[in-house]
Ligand SMILES: NC(=O)C1=CN([C@@H]2O[C@H](COP(=O)(O)OP(=O)(O)OC[C@H]3O[C@@H](n4cnc5c(N)ncnc54)[C@H](OP(=O)(O)O)[C@@H]3O)[C@@H](O)[C@H]2O)C=CC1
């Protein structure tokens with residue numbers, strides 16, 4: 397299968413290549429794409445060296461699938477150009493997610509929606525990283541107990557901001573002055589600020605979590621509020637999640653449901669200090685859940701702690717899982733409307 401990876405030199409793109417290889421995705425021809433700065437450079441994939449292509453070269457090659465991780469403006473401009481030629485685009489940016497004409501997919505939750513792809517929705521949106529890991533854990537519990545309201549606070553890795561942010565953290569750590577992507581120091585600090593501030597006082601990251609969750613879980617009745625926070629860590633995003641259900645639950649049953657759900661690993665043995673941590677989620681494809689406990693201040697309410705590698709399940713792994721599903725279900729050739 398001919399696969400273009402747009403943004404192949406970035407943090408997400410690098411993981412994308414790794415995940416395609418690790419999961420043995422049937423890549424017969426790889427077309428790595430990056431900005432004009434990188435065209436002609438070489439990157440490695442599965443032991444072979446590949447030339448970085450320009451966007452136009454990749455469009456003209458008409459790949460079966462193009463996976464985009466190069467930012468929203470690049471996706472807005474170029475994803476339709478691939479789609480027009482018949483390529484299915486899986487887009488990691490926020491550009492198309494809330495557009496009602498396009499699907500927003502976390503395979504564990506709503507892969508079934510991919511069966512309705514048609515000529516007009518060849519762009520499939522990959523959700524926000526913080527949202528993906530949260531809905532993987534929430535959905536099986538929603539099916540059983542029906543969620544009324546979610547209160548989430550995130551603790552997000554600097555890798556979510558890209559290469560330049562990792563460089564800022566590392567240079568601050570060495571006491572060097574370098575380029576700053578955050579408006580304040582990030583080392584030894586915590587920033588209650590991810591993406592831009594909106595008129596309602598929330599950040600765009602917080603609103604993505606609220607709106608995307610309702611779309612993926614196909615339920616506008618779920619009430620959510622979020623505070624998104626950047627912390628000086630790598631390896632994954634963490635989330636403290638408080639969930640109120642319509643129906644009461646049994647904690648033992650909650651553990652069983654989560655343990656038996658696809659893509660989730662429960663790590664919840666406080667007697668041995670076992671709980672999810674980003675240092676352990678790095679490079680993993682699963683969502684880790686722990687600190688499961690009842691919120692005694694309110695009926696039918698659960699507290700939990702959710703961790704996942706934002707570059708893997710939060711981005712690359714989810715995108716590759718979408719591609720795998722399209723291949724497995726023979727959905728790559730979309731229906732003409
Ligand atoms: N699903 C999710 O939640 C996540 C999504 N993302 C998305 O992925 C994007 C990339 O993130 P990340 O890898 O961390 O960022 P990086 O800054 O590490 O990498 C950006 C990549 O995009 C490429 N690029 C930039 N401009 C262009 C252009 N005009 N044409 C083609 N390629 C271009 C860069 O190429 P070069 O090396 O030549 O500059 C590089 O490969 C984000 O902007 C976001 O949209 C990211 C994290 C999580």
Ligand SMILES: N[C@@H](CC(=O)OP(=O)(O)O)C(=O)O
Nearest residue numbers: 488489490524525552556557
């Ligand atoms: N906002 C995420 C990364 C990202 O790029 O998200 P999005 O794809 O929703 O813009 C973070 O900073 O951790």
